[in-house]
Amino acid sequence: MTRMPDANSPEQYALDRRQFLQAVGSAAGTAAVVGTLAEPRAAVAAKGPNEKLTVGIMGVNGRGSALTRSFVTAGAHVSYICDVDERAIAKAAAIVGDQQQIKPAGISDFRKILDDKSVDILICAAPNHWHAPATILGCAAGKHVYVEKPCSHNPREGELAIAAARKNDRVVTMGSQRRSWPGIVEAIQKIKAGEIGKVHYARAWYNNKRPNIKHGQPAEVPSWLNWTLWQGPAPEKAFKDNILHYNWHWHWHYGNGELGNNGVHALDVCRWGLGVDYPIRVTSGGGKYRHDDDQETPDTHVVTYNFPGNKSIMWEGLSWSPLGSMLNQFGCSFHGENGSIVIIDPGYKQYDDRNKEIAASPTGSRGGDPDHVGNFLDCVRSSKRPNADIEEGHKSTLMCHLGNIAHRVNRVLTTDETNGHIANDEAAMNLWSREYRPGWEPKV
Incomplete structure (x- = not known):
């Protein structure tokens, strides 16, 4: 037939x-x-x-x-x-x-x-x-x-x-x-210029107080929703009443947890400032602690990334406790031999090696989309690479994937410093890709 x-x-x-x-x-x-x-x-x-x-x-x-x-x-x-x-x-x-x-x-x-x-x-x-x-x-x-x-x-x-x-x-x-916010660009320039000495370590965090998403029930697809096309390349699943429009983040089938949701922003800044590409070791700790619900991804997550040249990045995500480092829900800090720089949107503060504040981003440093969108449109016209070119985006996103994979297989990952591939771990590399709905497999 x-x-x-x-x-x-x-x-x-x-x-x-x-x-x-x-x-x-x-x-x-x-x-x-x-x-x-x-x-x-x-x-x-x-x-x-x-x-x-x-x-x-x-x-x-x-x-x-x-x-x-x-x-x-x-x-x-x-x-x-x-x-x-x-x-x-x-x-x-x-x-x-x-x-x-x-x-x-x-x-x-x-x-x-x-x-x-x-x-x-x-x-x-x-x-x-x-x-x-x-x-x-x-x-x-x-x-x-x-x-x-x-x-x-x-x-x-x-x-x-x-x-x-x-x-x-x-x-x-x-x-x-x-990548395009003037205050953060200035902070990264200071780090790369050596103003806080040689930098070995960067820390990133994201905190929130997210609600219980409950246990979803099978339900009729709403009349206003094309559920099959919403799923697109993901293998078809029955509609449940607690997936849309945000809770898909906490299901591996569609999302990447808090690490891929907000962690990617801070990890991107950390990798940019440290001048690193791919890690050589990834360690994950934590789990799902707070709610009895359908969330599959961790709500308490600490991931450490080791890079060549004695450099490392640590990310901490708490989805149920809003108090973050430096009394901010989101940020990242760089620790050098002669001082530190802390990035809190949309700018930074610089400290000497005795924790005295010695500089800060200019008053009125902007955040939001305008600078980033402007950079992208300029690059479309000029055929130049944008501030957040897809290759840089992949390297930072890969850090999220590796942290999640380490969590899911429950062991330390050894990775290739040239491309981030996982070494000698077939189960972990099985998570390098996914199954797709027939006809939707991405191809180049």
């Missing part, structure tokens, strides 16, 4: 895309593209410095809404707002408001963004299991990509995302905004 394609599958999409594009193309002022999903698309034509860059935004229930505002403010034109939750589309469209003459088209399937040659950029702010597959498809379609952190759901996806960016000569950045 011939298998009928899934309505949300690449096969079915290839069958009906022409009809869809005839309808959406006229509404959005776009032209249809002929070909199949697996075919590489022609690269988007370069635009002059005074021409608006056109974007399509995938996932607007959380970070995507903030990015919608930032890209519009930066002068980009939003052609598409995409979400599998139909309620979210109108909210994001309201952010665009009257700031552009042609209103964005509201869609549920991001592949329609890929098929529109007039779109320069794909912004992916969907859940983690979508980040790398969407990035890879975006690059193949000739789009530059702004992908939220973490840039992958597993290590292999990160490697493929780099390969896709390079093969298709696309600018791909990860949403690690601190």
